[in-house]
Amino acid sequence: MENAQIALSTLTPGFADPVHDTQAVFRTLLDALSRPGTIGEVGNVLPDVRATRAELAAFAALLSLCDYATPVWLAQPDAALGSALRFYTGAPLVGEPGAAAFAYVHDASALPPLERFMLGTAESPEQAVTLLIRVEALTGGISVVLSGPGILDTETIAPVGLPEHFWRERAALAPLFPCGIDCYLVSGTRLIGLPRTTQAKVN
Numbered sequence: 001m002e003n004a005q006i007a008l009s010t011l012t013p014g015f016a017d018p019v020h021d022t023q024a025v026f027r028t029l030l031d032a033l034s035r036p037g038t039i040g041e042v043g044n045v046l047p048d049v050r051a052t053r054a055e056l057a058a059f060a061a062l063l064s065l066c067d068y069a070t071p072v073w074l075a076q077p078d079a080a081l082g083s084a085l086r087f088y089t090g091a092p093l094v095g096e097p098g099a100a101a102f103a104y105v106h107d108a109s110a111l112p113p114l115e116r117f118m119l120g121t122a123e124s125p126e127q128a129v130t131l132l133i134r135v136e137a138l139t140g141g142i143s144v145v146l147s148g149p150g151i152l153d154t155e156t157i158a159p160v161g162l163p164e165h166f167w168r169e170r171a172a173l174a175p176l177f178p179c180g181i182d183c184y185l186v187s188g189t190r191l192i193g194l195p196r197t198t199q200a201k202v203n
Contacts, residue, residue: 011083011087012052012059012081012084014046014084015063015088016045021045021060022063025042028041028191029061029065029184029191032192032193033150034193036146036194037146037155037192038155039138039192040192042056042061042189042191043189045060051080052081052084054106054134055186057190058106061186062102062104063085065130066101067090070101071094071101072085072103072104073093073102074103074106075104076105076106076110078106096116097112097116097117098116098117100118101127101129102130102131103117103130104132104134108166111163111165111166114170117129119173119179119181120178120179120180121179122178125178125180128179129181131181132183133166133183134186135161135186135187137159137187138158138160138187138190138191139157139158142202143156143158144202144203145200145203146194146198146199146200147199147201148198149197150195150197150198157185159192162185170200171200177196180196182195183195
């Protein structure tokens with residue numbers, strides 16, 4: 001009992017109102033994927049003081065999306081984040097990117113090749129991974145022009161900190177549709193959704 005109390009006392013706080021906050025974050029995530037390139041904001045749902053170094057938007061997204069049936073891979077070790085996910089969502093942590101339904105990459109420079117993740121199958125494309133990738137900023141980097149469903153003409157983003165191979169490997173997955181990878185770029189409380197249907201051209 002004492003060990004349990006110690007563990008709970010050091011646990012990173014989750015949502016204050018789990019039902020309401022989960023729904024609010026989920027709507028933000030859905031909106032970001034349905035309108036690629038627009039910046040969504042996840043705010044006022046989690047305490048600022050947290051043991052995990054994960055970006056607030058990423059932590060909130062994982063709390064909203066994960067459950068006992070969604071394995072999670074953390075590219076960089078984060079004991080506080082892992083403990084919080086297990087406690088609040090029941091999600092198991094896996095040691096390989098190819099086994100994950102959701103993955104959080106805190107250091108984008110260490111992003112593995114995208115082909116190492118689950119891409120889904122023609123019969124079950126929904127089994128593909130959803131990536132949450134921390135970037136230094138969502139603006140100020142090299143321009144990337146987006147087009148596709150949910151975009152009227154084009155949308156331009158300029159995230160800072162993504163490795164060059166990300167865009168090449170992502171483009172190489174396009175012919176595999178409906179298989180592929182859905183991504184969120186996260187920075188602080190903000191995020192950008194990149195569904196597998198979005199085409200990206202680096203300027």
